[in-house]
């Protein structure tokens with residue numbers, strides 16, 4: 001027997017659950033199906049929260065190592081990585097408990113089912129659980145099945161770990177490797193590289209391109225790269241050949257400048273990006289599907305108007321907060337009977353790279369402005385002149401802003417250095433609200449805080 005619901009979500013991560021809560025609050029009968037049986041998806045299971053918990057431990061360690069600069073003398077400072085993973089597990093468990101409570105308190109018309117969803121047709125989804133299977137007929141469907149690590153089919157790839165092995169709950173990697181080789185130089189690679197480097201591992205990064213963070217503005221990426229600890233051995237412009245296991249360690253064979261090279265380490269991690277998880281049966285519906293995922297329009301609708309594709313599954317902006325907003329756009333349009341009234345604006349979604357130092361950007365950066373034929377005026381403030389950054393002994397980096405030369409509207413910004421991931425929010429809101437140079441310059445940012453640099457940078461142009 002099939003059950004009729006208003007909305008069914010495939011997945012219960014950020015691409016689904018915020019929207020599902022809104023729909024339920026508005027009176028819709030909603031079913032979320034997730035194999036994990038919990039809400040918040042990959043972010044809490046093996047992504048943002050656990051990785052940033054371990055980063056926080058590394059950040060404290062980094063401060064304690066230089067505590068003498070503040071007149072604090074710490075003795076016998078050691079890092080117990082197993083304890084760090086226990087603290088990380090604790091944060092994950094706390095958040096799982098809070099999410100379970102949230103779900104319990106939600107309207108009775110919101111139900112989470114632990115199971116796997118398969119498409120039967122445009123409206124029917126079969127859900128396989130450990131108790132059997134059930135078919136749902138849904139008026140609208142949100143596909144938010146996320147992404148998983150891409151494993152390059154190369155000799156020895158089975159010896160590589162992925163970020164999941166480090167960040168999942170009770171991870172198999174609960175010890176600090178003496179040495180680690182990380183393949184790729186994107187977000188996950190550089191964040192993990194700087195964390196392990198701070199904690200004391202010898203880190204090598206092997207990258208195909210001649211630069212890191214290939215998807216990002218080149219000048220931004222180069223500046224950040226220039227500020228990363230040179231103890232991290234980054235090998236650029238390489239061709240990966242194979243990975244081999246020996247008795248005590250692993251070897252990575254690669255080519256660089258026409259020469260065959262070999263690097264050895266206790267662990268090898270592959271961080272070559274993430275690929276979409278397409279629910280079975282979706283390919284039979286006539287949905288537009290590319291290598292990046294299930295294509296969605298700014299309304300989050302696919303080419304079938306009652307089926308939405310939200311979050312990592314559409315490959316547009318693989319970030320938690322972006323997925324959250326996308327799920328809310330989908331919910332708003334479902335509430336309007338699948339007639340678009342709300343649209344996703346990717347242009348002011350902030351991106352942060354939680355390396356040491358951290359870096360963040362939002363909006364249109366110079367490389368993009370050039371491609372779009374937009375003339376820009378730029379200004380910056382150097383954090384070596386910032387009171388708070390000096391207090392923190394982290395006075396390196398910059399806040400840089402880009403204005404449209406004609407309208408003087410703020411169109412983009414980046415921050416490299418302390419508090420970048422927090423400060424970028426203010427700049428994102430300013431861009432979203434259409435702020436002009438004068439608006440940015442006239443705001444009295446809190447002193448002493450790194451936010452002061454935002455108005456100071458803009459005042460340089462007046």
Ligand SMILES: Cc1cc2nc3c(=O)[nH]c(=O)nc-3n(C[C@H](O)[C@H](O)[C@H](O)COP(=O)(O)OP(=O)(O)OC[C@H]3O[C@@H](n4cnc5c(N)ncnc54)[C@H](O)[C@@H]3O)c2cc1C
Pocket residue numbers: 010011012013014015016033034035036040041042043044046047048049051052115116117118144145146147163167188277278279280310311312313317318319320321322323354
């Ligand atoms: C190591 C790491 C660190 C990250 N750090 C950050 C960060 O600091 N900040 C940030 O913004 N983003 C970060 N991200 C990215 C962020 O985690 C994702 O963008 C976000 O979680 C995507 O949410 P989603 O709902 O689209 O997908 P997911 O969270 O992947 O959710 C999809 C869910 O669908 C379920 N599912 C899949 N197929 C089916 C099916 N057929 N039936 C039932 N259930 C199914 C899965 O079990 C999963 O729970 C990080 C990612 C990683 C890997």
Ligand SMILES: NC(=O)c1ccc[n+]([C@@H]2O[C@H](COP(=O)([O-])OP(=O)(O)OC[C@H]3O[C@@H](n4cnc5c(N)ncnc54)[C@H](O)[C@@H]3O)[C@@H](O)[C@H]2O)c1
Pocket residue numbers: 152183184185186187188189191207208209212213214215240271272273274317318319351352353354
């Ligand atoms: N701070 C954050 O918000 C955060 C942190 C971690 C992950 N994420 C999200 O997760 C996604 C996945 O992260 P990621 O670091 O795995 O991917 P990524 O796309 O950031 O980086 C992939 C890296 O692998 C390299 N690469 C890809 N294919 C290759 C191949 N065949 N051979 C050699 N090199 C290859 C690329 O040049 C790049 O350096 C990110 O795109 C991001 O959206 C976000």
